[in-house]
Amino acid sequence: MCSERRCFVAVAALWWAGLTPVSASAESLELVARPAQCIALHRGQPCYQEVVLSWGALDAQGTWCLLSDAQSAPLRCWQGGAVRQHVHAYASADTERFSIRRDGSGAIVAKTRVTTVWVYREPRRGSSGWRLF
Amino acid sequence: MTRSVRRRLVQRAAVAALLASGVGAAMADEATRPYADGGYFEIGVGYFVSRSIKARVDGDGQRDVSRLGTLSLSGALRRGPFFLEARRGGLDGVSVGATLWYDRQHTLDVLAAHVPGTVDIGWSSGDDEPAQDERSRNDRLLSRESLLGMSGLRLRRFQGDSLLQLSTAIGWKHGNGVLSGLHLGRQWQWGNWSGQALVGVRHASSAFADFIYGVDEDEATERFARYRVPSTVFAEADVSVARPLARRLVWRSAARLRQFDDAVTDSPLVTGSRSWSLDTTLSYVF
Numbered sequence: 001m002c003s004e005r006r007c008f009v010a011v012a013a014l015w016w017a018g019l020t021p022v023s024a025s026a027e028s029l030e031l032v033a034r035p036a037q038c039i040a041l042h043r044g045q046p047c048y049q050e051v052v053l054s055w056g057a058l059d060a061q062g063t064w065c066l067l068s069d070a071q072s073a074p075l076r077c078w079q080g081g082a083v084r085q086h087v088h089a090y091a092s093a094d095t096e097r098f099s100i101r102r103d104g105s106g107a108i109v110a111k112t113r114v115t116t117v118w119v120y121r122e123p124r125r126g127s128s129g130w131r132l133f
Numbered sequence: 134m135t136r137s138v139r140r141r142l143v144q145r146a147a148v149a150a151l152l153a154s155g156v157g158a159a160m161a162d163e164a165t166r167p168y169a170d171g172g173y174f175e176i177g178v179g180y181f182v183s184r185s186i187k188a189r190v191d192g193d194g195q196r197d198v199s200r201l202g203t204l205s206l207s208g209a210l211r212r213g214p215f216f217l218e219a220r221r222g223g224l225d226g227v228s229v230g231a232t233l234w235y236d237r238q239h240t241l242d243v244l245a246a247h248v249p250g251t252v253d254i255g256w257s258s259g260d261d262e263p264a265q266d267e268r269s270r271n272d273r274l275l276s277r278e279s280l281l282g283m284s285g286l287r288l289r290r291f292q293g294d295s296l297l298q299l300s301t302a303i304g305w306k307h308g309n310g311v312l313s314g315l316h317l318g319r320q321w322q323w324g325n326w327s328g329q330a331l332v333g334v335r336h337a338s339s340a341f342a343d344f345i346y347g348v349d350e351d352e353a354t355e356r357f358a359r360y361r362v363p364s365t366v367f368a369e370a371d372v373s374v375a376r377p378l379a380r381r382l383v384w385r386s387a388a389r390l391r392q393f394d395d396a397v398t399d400s401p402l403v404t405g406s407r408s409w410s411l412d413t414t415l416s417y418v419f
Contacts, residue, residue: 040325041325041327041383042327048325119377119381119382119383120173122173123169
């Protein structure tokens with residue numbers, strides 16, 4: 001529980017934050033992947049797809065990087081708020097996670113992920129694999 | 134007890150013994166299993182074009198070409214060593230069986246019930262009555278290739294994306310014919326396309342081949358003279374590609390070729406040495 005004074009300060013701060021046109025707020029920025037699923041035939045097969053990653057307005061003063069957990073180097077880095085999307089060649093047998101990081105502070109301001117799903121839930125060698133008698 | 138009944142009982146007892154001895158071993162070590170539990174069921178609509186080696190009932194020297202829309206049901210289920218496979222696409226058939234033995238690269242399966250081919254569901258009346266006129270008797274001879282219940286063994290060796298299969302199955306009826314096969318297969322993935330190629334040879338015993346392509350004395354007509362088929366070897370190849378269109382929707386196309394030797398092509402029922410089919414299906418997978 002907060003004291004009366006601290007609670008007032010916190011509510012006021014939240015109200016102020018809500019009114020201010022924050023363009024790089026970590027809480028409000030949404031990173032969207034379309035499509036968010038990639039469909040492969042059999043479990044374990046990698047899936048290949050072009051994924052469009054898009055996000056809202058970022059602080060024009062900042063330097064930003066789009067990251068993937070599938071590689072150590074950033075997918076891209078840029079300065080300012082002009083860049084709003086990136087087309088990524090997805091190739092994964094499970095899930096790839098993406099995030100936008102403010103360069104310098106290292107703060108992650110948005111996250112999303114793309115998941116591979118399969119039509120047949122067994123690996124290719126399983127019951128759905130070989131069609132032969 | 135007649136000899137054939139006794140033989141059948143011995144065959145079934147052998148299958149039961151194999152099942153009993155092998156299933157325990159097959160369940161022993163899940164880590165080395167080269168197969169996985171699971172299953173699927175799919176319903177498909179498609180288009181099928183085929184050219185048989187058999188003559189058409191309405192014309193000498195003409196081969197039967199079929200073009201038809203298809204509604205297909207297929208699926209597979211495996212729980213531990215036991216499996217049920219009902220396939221359309223690839224080399225078709227229905228099998229119920231169990232894995233007797235395996236290691237990291239091999240499986241030895243007993244096919245308790247094995248029905249090669251595609252099950253056509255239809256309705257007709259009076260089929261058991263002897264056909265009287267010439268045309269009906271010809272028609273019956275040409276459409277005799279129907280369900281053949283069999284039991285047998287299947288040995289598979291997996292190596293990466295390749296498969297080597299040896300199989301042999303004995304028919305339950307029609308002289309207990311034997312059909313054996315040696316097949317090589319390979320699978321590929323190009324982007325989200327999956328492909329499979331199979332080549333192989335099958336040996337059909339005289340009893341098996343004769344049931345499909347032979348003409349008995351009492352079946353012979355003016356057009357189709359008596360013919361006894363010796364054992365035969367035929368080659369087959371199958372190429373198919375598949376692509377997921379949605380989470381539960383798969384498009385699949387296949388081309389198949391079979392090449393028969395003189396033992397079959399000398400039959401009066403046969404007017405060609407090579408059969409082929411093209412098949413495209415859109416399936417909903419449950």
